[in-house]
Amino acid sequence: MTKYDYDLFVIGAGSGGVRAARLAAQLGLKVAVAEEDRPGGTCVLRGCVPKKFMVYASEVSEQVHYAQGFGWKDASTGAFDWNSFRTTNNAELDRLSQIYTANLVKAGVEVIAAHAAFKDEHHLILTTKQGGERVVSAKTILIAVGGWPFLPQHCPGVAEHGLTSNDMFNLPELPKSLAIVGGGYIAVEFAGIMHGLGVDVTLLYRGQKILRGFDDDVRDHLASEMALRGIKIRTQLDPVHLKKTDEGQKSQMLITMNDGSTMLADQVLYASGRKPKTEGLNLDAIGITPDVHGAIPVDSFSRTSHKHIYAIGDVTNRMNLTPVAIREAVAFVETAFKDNATAYDYENIPTAVFSQPQIGTVGLTEAEATEKGIAYDVYQTRFRSMKTAFIGGESRIYMKLIVDQKSDVVLGVHIVGGEAGEIIQIAGVAVKARLTKAQWDATCAVHPTAAEELVTLKDKRAV
Numbered sequence: 536m537t538k539y540d541y542d543l544f545v546i547g548a549g550s551g552g553v554r555a556a557r558l559a560a561q562l563g564l565k566v567a568v569a570e571e572d573r574p575g576g577t578c579v580l581r582g583c584v585p586k587k588f589m590v591y592a593s594e595v596s597e598q599v600h601y602a603q604g605f606g607w608k609d610a611s612t613g614a615f616d617w618n619s620f621r622t623t624n625n626a627e628l629d630r631l632s633q634i635y636t637a638n639l640v641k642a643g644v645e646v647i648a649a650h651a652a653f654k655d656e657h658h659l660i661l662t663t664k665q666g667g668e669r670v671v672s673a674k675t676i677l678i679a680v681g682g683w684p685f686l687p688q689h690c691p692g693v694a695e696h697g698l699t700s701n702d703m704f705n706l707p708e709l710p711k712s713l714a715i716v717g718g719g720y721i722a723v724e725f726a727g728i729m730h731g732l733g734v735d736v737t738l739l740y741r742g743q744k745i746l747r748g749f750d751d752d753v754r755d756h757l758a759s760e761m762a763l764r765g766i767k768i769r770t771q772l773d774p775v776h777l778k779k780t781d782e783g784q785k786s787q788m789l790i791t792m793n794d795g796s797t798m799l800a801d802q803v804l805y806a807s808g809r810k811p812k813t814e815g816l817n818l819d820a821i822g823i824t825p826d827v828h829g830a831i832p833v834d835s836f837s838r839t840s841h842k843h844i845y846a847i848g849d850v851t852n853r854m855n856l857t858p859v860a861i862r863e864a865v866a867f868v869e870t871a872f873k874d875n876a877t878a879y880d881y882e883n884i885p886t887a888v889f890s891q892p893q894i895g896t897v898g899l900t901e902a903e904a905t906e907k908g909i910a911y912d913v914y915q916t917r918f919r920s921m922k923t924a925f926i927g928g929e930s931r932i933y934m935k936l937i938v939d940q941k942s943d944v945v946l947g948v949h950i951v952g953g954e955a956g957e958i959i960q961i962a963g964v965a966v967k968a969r970l971t972k973a974q975w976d977a978t979c980a981v982h983p984t985a986a987e988e989l990v991t992l993k994d995k996r997a998v
C-alpha cells in the first residue's frame with residue numbers, strides 16, 4: 536500500500552494532462568486530475584476546435600463568391616446569424632468536454648473540479664469554486680496547466696478594453712470593425728475569420744513582416760493574399776493607448792499608435808502572445824522558479840528539478856501545439872511509469888496556420904538553412920489554382936521546397952493556399968523520413984490537384 540493518496544496527480548485536464556492521466560490509469564495506477572474550468576483545456580474550449588468552427592463559418596462567404604463564378608448566379612450568403620452560430624458552437628463544445636470527462640472516468644481517472652496549488656513537494660491544496668479546500672498527496676505530479684493570453688503592459692486601456700482570443704468565441708455581437716494587434720498565429724487566423732464574417736479588419740503589427748519565424752516567402756505571400764481579400768495590414772505600428780469614445784452613434788475604441796497616429800475600431804483584439812499559466816500554482820513552495828518567459832524549466836524528459844514532478848505542454852513553452860502536448864504526455868508516461876526514458880523529438884514538426892489562405896509548413900525555413908550553414912536549393916511555384924482561374928480570380932498558391940544540395944534530402948516544405956493544412960500532414964511524413972527530392976519526384980502525381988505541384992517541381996530558383 537502506497538503512502539500517498541495517488542500514484543499520479545495531474546494538474547490541468549487539457550490536451551496534455553488528459554492524455555497522460557488516461558494512459559497512466561490504463562496501466563492500473565491510481566490517478567486523479569484537477570481541473571479548475573471544464574475538461575478539454577485551451578484546444579477544445581478556447582483554441583483549435585472553436586477556432587476551426589469559426590474558420591468553417593467564415594469561409595462560406597468566399598465559397599459563395601466561387602459559386603457565383605461557377606454559374607450559381609443567385610448564390611448569396613444571406614445574413615450571418617452570430618447568435619445561432621454561437622449557440623451551436625457552445626453546444627458542440629459542451630458535448631466535446633463531456634466526452635473528455637467520460638473518457639477519463641472510463642479509464643479509471645478521478646476527475647476533481649478544483650484549482651490545484653502546491654503545499655509541498657508531494658502535497659497539493661485543492662480549492663473548489665465554492666471555496667472548499669482539501670489537501671491530497673501524490674507520489675508523482677504532472678503539471679499540465681497550459682497558457683493564458685498575454686496583454687502588453689505598456690499600453691494604458693488594454694486591460695479594460697482589449698479583447699483576447701478567449702473572448703472571441705462568446706462576443707455578445709459581432710463588431711462592424713476590428714483592430715487586431717499582433718502578427719502571430721492567432722492574429723492572422725482571427726483576421727481571416729472576422730473578415731470572412733463581414734467584419735472590417737485591420738491588423739496592426741509592430742514588426743516589418745507578420746508571422747515571425749516562418750519562411751520569409753511564406754510571410755510575404757500570406758500578407759499579399761490577405762490584402763487581396765480586403766484585410767488591411769499596417770506594420771511597424773504599436774498601439775500605446777486605448778480609449779473608449781462615445782462620439783457618434785455608439786462607443787468605439789480610439790487607438791493611439793506609437794507614431795502619434797490614431798484609428799477607430801469597434802473592438803480591439805490583442806493577439807500579442809500567450810504566457811504559461813504558472814500563477815496560482817505556488818511554485819515557491821517547491822522551489823521551482825519559472826524562466827524569463829514564465830515557463831517551468833524541464834529536461835528533455837519533461838522532468839523538473841524534482842525527479843517526481845514533471846511538466847508538459849504549453850506551461851513548458853517548448854512548441855505550443857496540441858499534438859506536441861499529447862506526444863509529450865505519451866513520452867512522460869513511458870519515462871515515469873514504463874521504465875522507458877523517452878525524450879520527445881521536436882525535429883520536423885508539421886504545423887498549419889488556419890489563416891485564409893491556409894499555411895502548411897514543416898522543416899527548415901531558408902533563414903534556418905542559411906544559419907545552419909547548409910548549402911541548399913529552392914524549388915518553388917506560384918500559380919492560380921484551376922478553381923480560381925475559372926472564376927478569373929487573382930489569388931495564387933505558393934509552394935516551396937528547400938533541398939539539401941549535398942544529400943538531395945527535402946529539408947523544408949512551405950505551402951500557402953488551398954488545403955495547405957491537410958497537405959502538410961503527409962508532406963510531414965516525407966520530411967520526417969528524410970526522403971530525397973528524387974524520391975518525391977518518383978512519386979506519381981495525383982491529377983488534377985494543387986498538391987501534384989509538389990512532385991513536379993523542376994526549376995531551381997537562384998539562391
Ligand SMILES: Cc1cc2nc3c(=O)[nH]c(=O)nc-3n(C[C@H](O)[C@H](O)[C@H](O)COP(=O)(O)OP(=O)(O)OC[C@H]3O[C@@H](n4cnc5c(N)ncnc54)[C@H](O)[C@@H]3O)c2cc1C
Nearest residue numbers: 547549550551571576577582651680681848849855856857
Ligand atoms: C486561439 C487558439 C487557437 C489554437 N489553435 C491551435 C491549432 O489549430 N492547432 C494546434 O495544434 N494548437 C492550437 N492552439 C494551441 C493549443 O491549444 C495548445 O498548445 C494546447 O491546448 C496546449 O495543451 P496543454 O495541455 O499544455 O494546456 P491546456 O490545453 O491549456 O490545458 C491546461 C488546463 O489546465 C487547467 N488549469 C490551469 N491551471 C490550473 C490549476 N492550478 N488547477 C487546475 N487546473 C488548472 C486549465 O483550465 C486548462 O484546462 C491554439 C491555441 C489558441 C489559444
Ligand SMILES: NC(=O)c1ccc[n+]([C@@H]2O[C@H](COP(=O)([O-])OP(=O)(O)OC[C@H]3O[C@@H](n4cnc5c(N)ncnc54)[C@H](O)[C@@H]3O)[C@@H](O)[C@H]2O)c1
Nearest residue numbers: 687717718719720721722806807808809855856887888889
Ligand atoms: N494553428 C495553430 O496551430 C495555432 C493557432 C493558434 C495558436 N497556436 C499556438 O499558440 C501560440 C500562441 O499564439 P499567438 O498568436 O498568441 O502567439 P505568437 O507568439 O504566435 O504571436 C504573438 C504576436 O504578438 C506580438 N507581440 C508580442 N508582444 C507584443 C506587444 N507587447 N505588443 C504588440 N505585439 C506583441 C508578437 O510580435 C507576435 O506577432 C502560437 O505560438 C502557437 O504555438 C497555434
